[in-house]
């Protein structure tokens with residue numbers, strides 16, 4: 001692929017994705033996702049905003065020291081102190097990039113930054129020059145470019161390129177643009193900025209009007225060579241452009257886009273599952289590419305067509321994006337090798353034998369309760385077995401719930417709290433409510449339940465239920481997940497998982513979206 005025909009994929013799941021309220025990740029979770037992104041072969045991984053907190057700086061550092069085949073990027077305001085934080089966090093990266101930004105729209109300059117346009121140009125140029133002490137790979141974003149005045153935008157961009165920015169990223173920060181307009185903006189910038197040929201033009205679109213992917217693709221048609229996107233379209237407010245949709249559109253419609261990416265598309269579904277599991281943002285069944293129904297056919301005429309000739313109703317092959325078929329059936333008689341190999345195919349690589357053994361023990365427990373273990377079950381148990389295992393202060397020992405018609409449900413729970421067994425009992429509006437109250441009699445977290453969702457991981461009455469709870473305490477939001485064939489037990493595990501996260505103040509990477 002020539003440089004011109006390669007579309008650079010810049011993944012910001014770990015930075016903008018983490019800005020979704022409730023999607024905050026620990027350092028270990030960021031490293032796991034970064035490894036999956038590296039296997040996906042994304043060109044650039046934006047790992048976080050190091051100046052945001054010591055936790056996020058540590059997470060960016062850990063990602064920088066782990067990833068070898070992708071560029072690792074850190075975001076920084078156009079301030080020396082933010083750039084220093086990013087530069088230090090990225091010191092161990094094989095290929096570090098500093099991404100600095102400053103808003104250029106009249107509303108942001110006047111009302112938020114309280115700066116004049118001249119001051120903005122000066123500060124943007126200074127930030128780019130200053131960042132070059134750490135790396136030559138500097139990206140600059142004129143924030144809210146989608147609502148900026150074209151002449152001023154051209155002026156800022158020309159100045160930052162002259163100062164050494166190698167990538168200029170045009171964000172539609174508030175998702176206000178429509179495709180024709182946004183493509184037109186990119187075309188105009190490429191034509192009017194005199195030194196445009198000395199930088200890669202990139203786009204970063206938000207989905208407030210559901211147009212993030214369409215706007216990004218319109219920009220590619222107009223000459224943008226990098227797209228910033230996130231797995232499952234995660235991101236601030238309504239999210240960012242979904243990586244899987246951008247990548248599969250350019251791959252499927254090369255007749256239109258005349259470019260391609262380096263992405264190993266078979267890693268898309270495993271990566272999507274991993275991000276959904278860690279963040280607790282489930283994937284809607286009808287989501288393009290990665291939704292459970294994306295390649296499912298139920299109506300007779302479609303089934304008939306697909307059986308006769310697949311392309312009658314399918315424009316992509318499910319296996320090309322990582323959906324697997326004809327796989328080995330895993331059950332209670334399966335061994336460690338089949339387990340490890342199936343997980344490898346799903347993109348999960350164990351860091352140690354100990355991690356493998358923990359997950360395998362949990363697999364056997366589920367296999368005793370369930371006839372067939374599906375990929376989704378495996379991914380759920382991996383999230384459970386590896387996430388925060390070292391930091392579990394509270395563990396579920398036993399749970400008994402009495403629920404009968406006309407009676408108030410009562411839950412008896414025993415928890416292991418820092419090594420000591422403690423019982424709790426409560427009644428409630430339903431079995432789950434009683435269980436949560438019983439847990440609260442022991443942990444006394446004083447939180448408010450903000451979200452409770454149950455998903456059946458696979459079909460059938462012996463399917464595992466995957467529960468996500470979101471708890472809030474004094475402005476801090478955390479997610480917890482739990483999976484079990486019994487949904488009340490899954491709910492208890494999810495609640496306890498969230499409590500464990502609340503109990504570790506220093507753990508979360510991003511204080512804006514999670515713990516302090």
Ligand SMILES: CC(=O)SCCNC(=O)CCNC(=O)[C@H](O)C(C)(C)COP(=O)(O)OP(=O)(O)OC[C@H]1O[C@@H](n2cnc3c(N)ncnc32)[C@H](O)[C@@H]1OP(=O)(O)O
Nearest residue numbers: 049051052053077078079101102103112113143173236512
């Ligand atoms: C469009 C985007 O996605 S931008 C990225 C958004 N992500 C985040 O904000 C997450 C991380 N943020 C944080 O942790 C915090 O906001 C911090 C650490 C960056 C700053 O915290 P604080 O110092 O307490 O400032 P606070 O958040 O209250 O306000 C932001 C300040 O940065 C200024 N600012 C905003 N953008 C920029 C910029 N690109 N360059 C320089 N200054 C900026 C604001 O004008 C404001 O300045 P003021 O305090 O003089 O009014």
Ligand SMILES: CC(C)C(=O)C(=O)O
Nearest residue numbers: 101141143144171173
């Ligand atoms: C920091 C920038 C690129 C951003 O996230 C936005 O403008 O949406």
Ligand SMILES: [Mg+2]
Nearest residue numbers: 016173204236
């Ligand atoms: Mg953004």
